[in-house]
Amino acid sequence: MTVSTRYDLALAFDWEYDRDFIELLASEAENLGLRSFTIDPDSLETFFYRLKGGEFFAKVLVDRASDTDPRFFDLQRELQSRGCRIIDPLAALHWASDKATMHLEFIQKGLNTPYTHILPPFSQKPHCQLDETQLTPLGEPFVIKPANTTGGGQGVILSAVSLDDVNRARSQYPNDKYLIQERVRAKTNEGRLFWFRVFYAAGLTLFCWWNPETHLYRQILSSESNRDEFSSLIRNMEQIARICGLTFFSSEMAITENDRLVVVDYVNEICDMRLQSHHRDGVPDLVVEAICKRLAHHCLDLCETCDGGHPL
Numbered sequence: 001m002t003v004s005t006r007y008d009l010a011l012a013f014d015w016e017y018d019r020d021f022i023e024l025l026a027s028e029a030e031n032l033g034l035r036s037f038t039i040d041p042d043s044l045e046t047f048f049y050r051l052k053g054g055e056f057f058a059k060v061l062v063d064r065a066s067d068t069d070p071r072f073f074d075l076q077r078e079l080q081s082r083g084c085r086i087i088d089p090l091a092a093l094h095w096a097s098d099k100a101t102m103h104l105e106f107i108q109k110g111l112n113t114p115y116t117h118i119l120p121p122f123s124q125k126p127h128c129q130l131d132e133t134q135l136t137p138l139g140e141p142f143v144i145k146p147a148n149t150t151g152g153g154q155g156v157i158l159s160a161v162s163l164d165d166v167n168r169a170r171s172q173y174p175n176d177k178y179l180i181q182e183r184v185r186a187k188t189n190e191g192r193l194f195w196f197r198v199f200y201a202a203g204l205t206l207f208c209w210w211n212p213e214t215h216l217y218r219q220i221l222s223s224e225s226n227r228d229e230f231s232s233l234i235r236n237m238e239q240i241a242r243i244c245g246l247t248f249f250s251s252e253m254a255i256t257e258n259d260r261l262v263v264v265d266y267v268n269e270i271c272d273m274r275l276q277s278h279h280r281d282g283v284p285d286l287v288v289e290a291i292c293k294r295l296a297h298h299c300l301d302l303c304e305t306c307d308g309g310h311p312l
Contacts, residue, residue: 005055005056005057006056006057006058006059007035007036007037007056007057007058007059008029008034008035008036008058008059008060008299008300008303009026009029009034009035009036009037009058009059009060009061009062009299009303010036010037010038010039010047010058010060010061010062010079010084011025011026011036011037011038011039011061011062011064012038012039012040012044012061012062012063012064012065012066012072012075012076013038013039013040013064013065014040014041014064014065014068014069014072015064015065015068017272017274017279018064018273020273020274020275020278020288021273021274021275021288021292022038022064024288024289024292025062025292025295025296026038027292028292028293028295028296029296029299029300031296032296032297032300033300034296034299034300034303037058039065039072039075041065041069041071044071044072044075045071047075048071048074048075048078051075051078051079052078057079057082057084058079058084059083059084059085059302059303059306060084060085060086060087060299060302060303060306061075061076061079061080061084061085061086061087062087062295062299063076063086063087063088063090064270066090066093067090067093067094067269067270073090076089076090083306084306085302085305085306087247087248087295087298087299088246088247088248088249088269092244092245092246093246093269093270094148095244095245096244096245096246096249096267096269097148097267097269098147098148098177099145099146099147099148099179099266100118100147100177100179101147102243102244102266102267103116103118103179103266104118105243105244106240106243106263106266109239109243111236111239111240111263112260112261112262112263113262113263113266114143114181114182114183114184114262114264115137115138115181115182116179116180116181116182117130117134117138117179117180117181118147118177118178118179118180119166119170119177119178119179119180120177121170121174121175121176121177121178122170122171122173122174122175123174123175126171128163128166128167128170130163130166130180131163132163135162135163135180137182138180138181138182138183139182139183140161141158141159141160141161141183142160142161142180142181142182142183143156143157143158143160143179143180143181143182143183144156144157144160144165144166144169144178144179144180144181145157145178145179145181146169146172146173146176146177146178146179147176147177147178147179148176148177149173149176155169155172155173155176157169158183160180166178166180184254184256184262184264185256185257186254186255186256186257187255187256187257187259192209193209193211194229194254194255195209195210195211195212195252195253195254195264196208196209196210196233196252196253196254197210197217197250197251197252197283198233198236198237198250198251198252198253199248199249199250199271199283199287199291200237200238200240200241200246200248200249200250200251201247201248201291201294201295201298202247202248202294202295202297202298203294203298204290204291204294205233205234205237205238206287206290206291207220207230207233207234207237207253208220208283208284208287210252212252212264214281215281216280216281217276217281217282217283217284217287218284219284219286219287229255229259229261232261233253233261236251236253236261236263237251240263240266240267244267246267246269247295247298248271248291248295249267249268249269249271250268250271251263251265251266251267251268252264252265252268271283273288273291275288
């Protein structure tokens with residue numbers, strides 16, 4: 001007779017720099033009395049074999065690997081079929097990560113976005129549908145972004161000036177849609193650029209000063225926290241969360257020189273959680289710790305409503 005081991009929380013990751021975040025999240029979960037374990041590429045096969053054999057089950061899976069490794073998606077799908085709750089399901093990640101889809105959703109819901117043209121994939125329509133007069137409202141330089149090719153600014157061009165630039169960019173990822181956008185210019189005050197990385201974690205919104213040129217974060221100080229602009233960041237992020245449906249993600253927002261709050265980069269579905277204490281361009285440690293604490297409490301809530309785990 002097979003004995004099934006039931007855990008509260010499984011934490012899956014495939015990027016070595018995720019380990020600090022996963023360990024912090026596991027620690028916060030265990031402080032709440034949750035039994036957790038981690039799954040990395042080396043242990044994946046063993047855990048999947050045990051799951052298929054009915055030897056273990058997890059009530060909640062925090063999955064930070066299925067978007068890059070299909071083997072983890074097999075694990076996610078098997079756990080989900082048995083009643084496991086997923087943060088966040090791969091299908092939801094794919095939908096939310098599509099910049100063209102999110103752009104249209106944001107506009108419909110009244111969020112400010114950069115002036116944008118959306119072009120179909122080069123493989124479908126190789127001839128650009130824009131002309132020079134349509135580029136004029138974008139200003140120079142303008143930005144070119146693939147809609148679905150994500151990660152570390154992959155495929156993004158920040159200094160485009162012509163239709164030739166657009167055509168060359170579209171042929172780089174010929175099966176992807178493209179966004180042609182104005183380049184947002186944030187206001188500055190006392191040497192501070194009003195550009196932010198905003199995190200959403202199961203109802204909690206946290207934000208940092210962020211520099212798009214250096215990619216360096218600075219935590220918001222308590223003396224700065226009464227700014228009126230910051231309440232707008234929170235309202236925007238709550239609206240984005242309702243639109244994209246994800247539990248954990250980040251966005252970029254900027255306040256322009258005419259005090260217009262603009263969502264610049266829509267939904268970063270797998271947040272880079274490297275610690276600033278270990279990496280110069282990492283997220284401030286206190287922010288990561290607060291995210292882990294909130295996610296752990298959310299996992300606890302999910303565990304209390306999970307009744308899955310029975311072998312199929």
